[in-house]
Amino acid sequence: MDISACVTDADLEAWRAVRMAVEPGERCHSVAELRKQETPSRLLVLARHEGVVVGSGLGDVSDTAGGGFVVPRVLEEHRRRGVGTALLRRLAEHCEGLGLPALYAQVDNDGAFAFAERFGFVEVDREIEQTRVVGDEQPPAPLPDGIEVVTLTERPELWEECYERFGTEALSDFALHAPLEISAEQWATTWRGDPMFLALVDDEVIGCAGLMLDHDVPERAENALTAVRRDWRGRGIAAHLKRLTLHWAAGKGLREIYTWTQLGNVSMTRLNEHLGYVTTQTSITLSRPLPLDSDR
Numbered sequence: 001m002d003i004s005a006c007v008t009d010a011d012l013e014a015w016r017a018v019r020m021a022v023e024p025g026e027r028c029h030s031v032a033e034l035r036k037q038e039t040p041s042r043l044l045v046l047a048r049h050e051g052v053v054v055g056s057g058l059g060d061v062s063d064t065a066g067g068g069f070v071v072p073r074v075l076e077e078h079r080r081r082g083v084g085t086a087l088l089r090r091l092a093e094h095c096e097g098l099g100l101p102a103l104y105a106q107v108d109n110d111g112a113f114a115f116a117e118r119f120g121f122v123e124v125d126r127e128i129e130q131t132r133v134v135g136d137e138q139p140p141a142p143l144p145d146g147i148e149v150v151t152l153t154e155r156p157e158l159w160e161e162c163y164e165r166f167g168t169e170a171l172s173d174f175a176l177h178a179p180l181e182i183s184a185e186q187w188a189t190t191w192r193g194d195p196m197f198l199a200l201v202d203d204e205v206i207g208c209a210g211l212m213l214d215h216d217v218p219e220r221a222e223n224a225l226t227a228v229r230r231d232w233r234g235r236g237i238a239a240h241l242k243r244l245t246l247h248w249a250a251g252k253g254l255r256e257i258y259t260w261t262q263l264g265n266v267s268m269t270r271l272n273e274h275l276g277y278v279t280t281q282t283s284i285t286l287s288r289p290l291p292l293d294s295d296r
Helices: 009-022 031-036 083-097 110-118 157-161 163-172 184-189 237-251 266-274
Strands: 002-005 043-049 052-061 068-074 102-107 122-133 148-151 196-201 204-213 220-223 256-262 278-289
Touching: 002 083, 009 031, 009 043, 009 052, 009 068, 043 083, 052 083, 068 083, 102 110, 110 278, 122 266, 148 237, 157 163, 157 184, 157 196, 157 204, 163 184, 163 204, 196 237, 204 237, 220 237, 237 256, 237 266, 256 266
Parallel strands: 068 102, 220 256
Antiparallel strands: 002 043, 043 052, 052 068, 102 278, 122 256, 122 278, 148 196, 196 204, 204 220
């Protein structure tokens, strides 16, 4: 077994191939996007057996406070041969080397949950995936006077500018087991959709909704952040912006949109249900202290 860091674009393409094989229903970042996400704390690895790629992994500081995030993935035909264990150990060692006190991981099936339990992981949170079939989507009714909607393409400077007030508030309202810790740089890059619709009042962002397009599966997209500033909630802004994304998606020939929502975010879950989204799967967030037990 050889576990080595991804260095070349070919490595990253191999890493993507494992990700798409193991999680076919999820959008996978392109090589260019993966390059933009590179930081000193981020480790992407490939597992090879006799030169053949059998798995991949990711280890990094978690977006939620207090730990590192690990994602070992093994191709189905190579499971139950110790590949997942070897990947988990390598990723845990990386996170321990970053000085992190705990590990977080996410699983969405019984086999993965049982594997994580063997290493002392316990459930700390859940998210649900909600999916919407795109049909003949009509544009939403107008918003109240004084609220303007623009696209981020039209006003690209607004996204970075809105981080300090709108962004930090929206991030702090996530219903998670631990607070999100998202830097201004992360906000400016990985948290922006394309398209992204922004609601403005007096040229300040008070709401957003958008899509993350899937270039590997062009007929699908993932919802980007949908949020409204606290002092403007309850006025139909989130529903309006999300309907705009559906109308845009229909015009571009998309057939399906999906989104992940924290189980505790009841208002967003209900909004999605009101807009026709249905729950399709659940993801469980697990945690355990570092270091990883040495006797497993």
